[in-house]
Amino acid sequence: MANINKKMVALGTVRSVIREIFEYGNNRAKEIGRENIFDFSLGNPSVPAPEIVDGTIKSLMENMGPVALHGYTSAQGDEKVRIAISEDIKKRFGADVTKDDIYMTCGAAASLTVTLNAIVCEGDEVVAIAPFFPEYRVFAENAGATLAVVPADTEGFRIDFDALEKTLSEKTKAVIINTPNNPTGVVLTPDCIEKLCALLKAKSKEYGHIIYLIADEPYRELVYDDSTEVPYLINCYDASVVCYSFSKSLSLPGERIGYIAIGRNMPDNREIYAAICGAGRALGFVCAPSMMQRVVAECLGKTADIGVYRENRDLLYNSLTEYGFSCVHPDGAFYLFMRSPEEDASAFCERAKKYELLLVPSDSFGCSGYVRISYCVSTDMIKRALPAFKKLAEEYNL
């Protein structure tokens, strides 16, 4: 074996469970036809970007010289773009965020790695709340931290506060939350957020150092009921770092565009921001893609047609519960978290494959006994898949 970084070899060799299922689906589609495969494995937006995206690209190419349009922006992002985003945040959430608190990134993953590399010191722990996006572990460990996991609250898939309190320690540097959540679709209620912030404030005081709250927010805009409120963390907790991405809201996941936002009241605001700039530099980001920075600044408040996801959610949730499956009701994102009718979710997923249903077992999200069903697919595919789900339910006598 080559004398190189073995951790990186392992990270590049081990295929994720989701990717395995996706590849299986592609091979199976070649055998029996794409229309006969019901692939619910990937969290890849199925709704096109709104027309304003391509329209803005065209008008930028017409109205801005290529040297400026495709040229470097400052490392933290184009100033006008940061002004537009900070004003949008102020307008929508009333949060005290200025252009100098925004750092443009290559999407949510970059927002997270930059943030973690900025704040983590040797020996630190970063806390994730199960079920959670598996890459949190990769990002936290690569930044030099240990990931500490709070077991899932299997009642409402919000936060088990007793378990969280047991997980917090002097070593805790940050807690990551993801609301709306991947893989459950659950949105943390204002009450829950309030309780979380109060606990983190008390613990920060007790330990004599700040515990940062990292909000991983690629799904913020994907919420389906007017009654569902998604609190803006910077308004609730001064030491919040919002890691935003336009991947899902504008259906631009491949373009890698997002930002990090902190509030004016972040303790040591300038130092934290400098560390974010430093981490972006050290990781090799230079600047976020220049044209896409301008595009998203013109598309603030716009989204892809998320009505399709709402329709999919209602159709799937209502049908599957009718068939006897037990599902967490998703307030947002595009995932349905369904209880596996047998303890071993992987075994259940294997049985589902017999009906050409491709589901993801929950184990890699740090929580066993469930499956994730991504409904960022065509409504038509869901309709065609329902008889298969029905037969699967019957096999388990639900």
Next chain:
Amino acid sequence: MANINKKMVALGTVRSVIREIFEYGNNRAKEIGRENIFDFSLGNPSVPAPEIVDGTIKSLMENMGPVALHGYTSAQGDEKVRIAISEDIKKRFGADVTKDDIYMTCGAAASLTVTLNAIVCEGDEVVAIAPFFPEYRVFAENAGATLAVVPADTEGFRIDFDALEKTLSEKTKAVIINTPNNPTGVVLTPDCIEKLCALLKAKSKEYGHIIYLIADEPYRELVYDDSTEVPYLINCYDASVVCYSFSKSLSLPGERIGYIAIGRNMPDNREIYAAICGAGRALGFVCAPSMMQRVVAECLGKTADIGVYRENRDLLYNSLTEYGFSCVHPDGAFYLFMRSPEEDASAFCERAKKYELLLVPSDSFGCSGYVRISYCVSTDMIKRALPAFKKLAEEYNL
């Protein structure tokens, strides 16, 4: 001070010398008018992207659905894009590189950080040859290595092989070369490359482990004489990693698009590639910007109008040497490396400021007594700046 990563705070706080000069220029331009300032500080392409770039963007938007165009590609890059690039490499350089040896990145900086994070183990040293791009130190140290610097060969600004041999040790994991070079514009000759590769082969054998050769190649296409050959490293040394970027060749520095290429004959080829994929994942890159991947695949072999840079080079080199300055003849890139007429290059740059000439002292490139003059500026500005250079020469009685 906040209990966060102090190295990152420092990296984000200390402004680079080049940035300082650039900001000085902006302020001075407000005082006396942009046309009276001669800013030679930044390595930012001044020539627009060729028309095929915006044309390809338009045709991609017309002919490819937005879900595919703006959607995730695989982590290593879109397969068709990797096929196109590997075939272009095969055609132009005859190198044995396949689609499975190409990893698309967010530009040269990302190519370097991903490569370094893939190969560096604890205790490793990475060797840079002065003068060198200062971010190499940041990238190498953040990957966990120590940067060892080979002093400049002030004869021809190629490689001082005695000094290199003294710098190599059991700890050496990789040597970075940059040809055409920033800040000198020098291209390493085939003889020099041959000697380098022979030395690295011998030393790899002596130490019992491979020394990787990292070729930082953003300037490969910017070469001004037909007689100047830029050897393709993969043809010369099996353990070469080519870190390429389209930033300068297509004048797209803000779009962050490039790639890493290794050869089929790279020892442990699959393991190295896996480590590159793993490092990209751990640093948070996910995939290179999806639309720009397709754009560069359509623009292979095309460049911005580098004739402008050639004209600038000739005008500046001929004029400055005529005035009595001593300059390294640049074969490529868009930098002229000029000897400071006094020992302290910073003091010389201060004197140059009196004539509104903004030059970069060479110290931050690991070599004292020179200045870098970036000629990626308008030819007209150079013409207007020549009388100032002449007066400066006269002040030193050259």
